[in-house]
Amino acid sequence: YLTVDGGTSVLAFNNMAVGQYYAIGVDMRDPYWVYGGLQDNGGWGIPSNSRDNAGILNDHVTVTNGGDGFHMQVDPTDWRTLYTTTHVGYFGRQNMETREHVFITPTPQTTVNFSDYYDPDFDEDQTNYSINPQERWLWGDIPNRTINGSILPAQFRWNWNSPLVLSPTNPRTIYVGSSHLFKSVDQGDTWLIVSPDLTKNDPDTRNSTHSGGLTKDATGAENYNTIYTIDESPVNSAVVWVGTDDGYVQITRNGGTSWANVTDNIPGIADDLWVSRVEASHFDAATAYVTLDGHWVDDTAPYAFKTTNFGESWTDVSGDLPRENPGCTIHTIVEDSRNPNLLFVGTEFGVYVTVDGGTRWSRFMNGLPPVAVHDLVIHPRDADLVAGTHGRSIWIADDISPLQQLSEEVMISEVHLFEGRVGTKWLDFSKGRIQSFFKFRGPNPPRGAPIDFYLRSAHDSVRIDVADPISGRIRTMWAEGQPGLNRVLWDMRFLPNDQETEEHRALLARVHDTIYQSVRTTRRDDILEQMRKDLLAIQRYPDLYPDAEYPGMNDARTLLLDHLDHIADALEAAESFHQLFSVREQLLAYSQLVGDQAFFGFYGEELTAIEAPAGRYRVTLTVDGTGYAGTVSVRDDPLKALR
Known part of the structure; x- marks a missing residue:
């Protein structure tokens, strides 16, 4: 804030x-939404x-709930069903279409x-x-059910950032954790306790009443x-x-009937x-990863482990993550589903990636500032990596x-x-200039x-051809090839072919000749004088007279004919439809x-790029004379299917 x-x-x-997110979730709308809970700022979507051509604006944000925001999850089969959390284990379910909401915190009655x-x-x-x-x-x-800050007896303790997760095998099943694990199979209307106390249950630390000195x-x-x-395991829900x-x-390997503490392993x-x-x-089902955080006790080393036998033994997968001060405290780990x-x-300082299961790690920032990343989600359909930073x-990280595939x-x-x-021809929902300069604008x-390729070594020039097998059109692009992953974005357009370009050039030549003769022969000196003033004022051809010595400045006809001579030269030299x-x-x-x-076709139609219709196109990547074949697909905005 600023005050003067x-x-x-x-x-x-x-x-x-500068939002401080604790946890995030994504829905399956197209395009998808990201939901997350923020410190002292509720839940946002x-x-x-x-x-919108202006980007992602404050106007596009929806605030879903108040309080401190934490875990938020969306039913993958129905984007309208949102689960949300506030501090110390209070949970709600909301219909994002009607905004109807209900508390689903476990109680003795539910x-x-x-x-x-x-x-x-x-x-x-x-x-x-x-x-x-x-x-x-x-x-x-809606009526409050808590008693002096609690909803269950002291035996059931809740973290400030209590977890809420959806089952990957049944979208109606959700879990929340106190000191015991609770499971609901009806979206939180009723609950089952499916574990004993899974914590150390230490009498010296389990009650925070007197904290603070x-x-x-x-x-x-x-x-x-x-x-x-x-x-919950996506392979075996038990x-x-x-x-x-x-x-x-x-x-637990049997849905909560029995539990094994595998920490000592x-x-x-x-x-x-x-x-x-x-x-x-x-x-x-036997494989899992665990990360541990010791920054609470000034231990900032990265701790990451993997088991392939239900926790009977563990392998260190922290690899070469930084260990020296300030270290690399790990808040979250995510395994790709493919x-x-x-x-x-x-x-604590950003995102790292490994492509070999944890032996070698690399910083994966790509513009991300060095900031604590508390949650990561890989969108299951779009393969975007979404980071919730604190x-x-x-x-x-798009796509x-x-x-x-590496x-x-x-x-x-x-x-x-x-x-x-697949490339999408998104519709334009721009709102125009209705937002002040003091509001956020994020890029779409x-x-x-995208056309992605891998090069083992650098190449000065790589050729990419996109061909339409139906029309025969070909779009050629060139790129400098870097070692590793490369991406070229095709704008889903084809350029006019040589025949179309030359036909348009010939049309403009006829237009030019007609105008040239009109300037030479017209008796409308008033029109010529006005056009002379317009030309000098607006500078339609900015570099026409770089030395500012306009020929025959007082002679409109001479100036305009000289300008038309320059246009004729530009027409002859034009090599692209942009120049035409x-x-x-x-x-x-x-x-x-x-x-x-x-108004009746004298100038002909504007020569423009041709938009590629939805479909699949051939791609040829040429490196050092060798071609590599692939495809690229284009689709219409999914909103068009709703018409």
């Missing part, structure tokens, strides 16, 4: 992306592509087996919070001995992993680390499909042409169809001499 009158009024700088787990003799007082957290911080228009500071952020991360803030990694870790993320593999060797980690809002075989080849993502994804367009624009300035015939 001592605080009487303030100016908000809403053009800075924002499109990944606004269809938890069908609550009596099986409730211990009336549990020796602990209820946490006495200093800020009275409650469900109504999500939405204040002389000044009480019990907001919920101080809660401990809680579940922090949950993941396999569920849980990680806690007091360092335990737990697994992880080599070389201290007992005061948080489990920052558990990630079940997309390829094998390539088991492709992993990403979100760290300080610089949401960032998206990581070349990395998904293999050892590809990397030892000299050249490889990847299968590309680059327009065009410039010539046509200059000739249009003489329309007063042409009269009404200017």
Whole structure:
């Protein structure tokens, strides 16, 4: 904020992306939306592509709920169903179309087996919070069910950032974690407790009432001995992993009937680390990843491990991630769903990627500032990598499909042409100039169809031909080839062919000759004088007289004929339809001499690029005289299918 009158009024700088996201989720709309919870700023939803030429604006954002925002997930089969979280384990479900919402936090009444787990003799007082957290911080228009900041007895403890995850095998099934794991198979209307207390349940640290010393500071952020991360195996829904803030990694292989604590099988870790993320593999039910975070105790080393036998043993996959101060604390890890060797980690200072399963890591920033990345999501359809940062809002790496296709075989080849993502001819929903300069403008994804290829070594010139097998049109592009991954964006247009270009040149030559004769013979000195003034004032041909010595400045006819001579030279030298367009624009300035015939095809139609219709096109990549064949696809905006 800025004030120039001592605080009487303030100016908000809403053009800075400085949001502190805890967790993010994506829906399956097309284009998809990203949802996330922010520190002290509720839950937000924002499109990944606004269809607005101005970019992604504040106007496109929707605020879904209040409070501190945390985990947000969307039903992959119905974008209208959004699950959201606020601090200390309060959860809600919202219809994003009607904005109807309901609290779904587990209560003794909605938890069908609550009596099986409730211990009336549990020796602990209820946490006495200093800020009275409650469900109504999500939405204040429905009755609150909390009692002095809690909704369950003290036996059930909730993290400040309580996890909420959707089952990858059944979109109606969701999990939330307190000190016990809760599971719902009806979108949160009712719950089952499916675990005992999975934490250390340490009496010395499980109640945060007296945290803060002389000044009480019990907001919920101080809660401990809680579940922090949950993941169900996409391969086998009976396999569920849980990680806690007091360092335990737990697994059930039978849907919660029994649990195994596999923490001691992880080599070389201290007992005061948080489990920052558990990630079940997309390829094998026995495989999972776990990351641990020790920055709470000034340990900033990267901890990342992999198991292939349900946690009986673990392999260090932190590889060559930085260990020296300031280290590389890992907040999250994500395994790609198409390539088991492709992993990403979100760290305190950005994102790293490995394509060999964790032996060698590389910084994966591509414009991302050095910032804490608390959550990563790979969009399951579009293959975008979405990062929720704690300080610089949401960032998206568009289309990581070349990395998904990268293999050892590809990397030892000299050249490889990847299968590309479909290019979309997005409609234009621009709103015009209705937004001030003090609001955010984020870029939309680059327009065009990507053509991705791998080069083992650098090449000064690489040729890319896109051919339409129906019309016979060919678009040729050139690029400098860098070692590694390369991307060229085809704008989904074909240029006019040689015959069309020469026919248009001949038409403009006839137009020029007619205008030239009119300037020579007309008796309308008033029109010539006005055109002379227009030419000198508007500078339709800016570099025509660089020395500013206009010939016959007082003679309109001489000046205009000289200008037409320059136009004739430009017409003869034109090599592209863009240059012919410039010539046509200059000739249009003489329309007063042409009269009404200017409205009846005198100038012909403008020569433009030809938009490629939806379909598949042949791609030929030529490197050092050798051609490599592939395809690229184009589709219409999916909104057109709704007409």
